[in-house]
Structure formats: C-alpha cells, structure tokens
Amino acid sequence: MRDKSFYKEKAESIKNNVLEIQKRGAIFNIEDPFNSYPGITDIIRxxxxxxxSFDRSLPLNKELENLSKLRFSSAITGGVDFAKKDFEKVISKIDFFIHYLDTYVD
Incomplete structure (x- = not known):
C-alpha cells in the first residue's frame, strides 16, 4: 500500500483536472453529442x-458508485444547471476523501 501523501496528491490532481474540465465548459462534438465534457468519465473512473485501491472497505466506495450515473447535462432547465450540480457532486466526494486522509489517516 502506498502512503497517505500519494493518495492525497493524486486526489488533488484529479480534483484539478475536474475543475479544468468544468472551467473549459461544454464542448459539442458531432461524433459524440452526448459527451459534452470530454475526459470527465475517465477522471471519475x-x-x-x-x-x-486505498481501502476497499471504505464506506465512501458505496457513494462513489453513483458517480458513473452522472450525465453532466449542460442544458439549463427551470434555472437549474445540471452539469454544475454534477461537478459539485464529484468535487465534494474528492474533497471528502482528502478530508478523510487528513483527519483519519496517520
């Protein structure tokens, strides 16, 4: 098993990648019209x-199962930007993992 610093650095790097994709905004690709944020699926994975790999029995793993169902829909319906909410969900999970490492792991 790698040490805490490896996991923390990797999680922070992943968070930065998520933020960069969010900052770039939705990109329309005629060949893949349902993938407005290229790379987000791989980063979530x-x-x-x-x-x-850090801990197979960590309860957070159960919560992460739902991340693969996020659609990052950029259409704004009824004043709600679903892509923004999906990005917030991903970032909050990453932030919690970093918090977990800082608080509970020596």
Whole structure:
C-alpha cells in the first residue's frame, strides 16, 4: 500500500483536472453529442479506482458508485444547471476523501 501523501496528491490532481474540465465548459462534438465534457468519465473512473485501491472497505466506495450515473447535462432547465450540480457532486466526494486522509489517516 502506498502512503497517505500519494493518495492525497493524486486526489488533488484529479480534483484539478475536474475543475479544468468544468472551467473549459461544454464542448459539442458531432461524433459524440452526448459527451459534452470530454475526459470527465475517465477522471471519475480514476478517482473511484484511487479510493478503492486505498481501502476497499471504505464506506465512501458505496457513494462513489453513483458517480458513473452522472450525465453532466449542460442544458439549463427551470434555472437549474445540471452539469454544475454534477461537478459539485464529484468535487465534494474528492474533497471528502482528502478530508478523510487528513483527519483519519496517520
């Protein structure tokens, strides 16, 4: 098992990648019209595997199962930007993992 600093640095790097994709905004691709944020799926997968490799029995793993269902829809309906809410969900999970490492791991 790697040490705490590896997991923390990797989680922070993943968070920065998520923030960069969010900052770039939605990109329309005629060949893949349902993927407005290229790379987000791979980054989420990387984060899920990072947490799992840290501790397979960590309760956070159960919460992370729902991240693969996020659609990052950029359409604004009724004043709600669903992509923004999806990004917030991902970032909050990453932030919690970093908090967990800082608070509970020696």
């Amino acid at each position: 990387e984060f899920v595997h990072l947490v799992f």
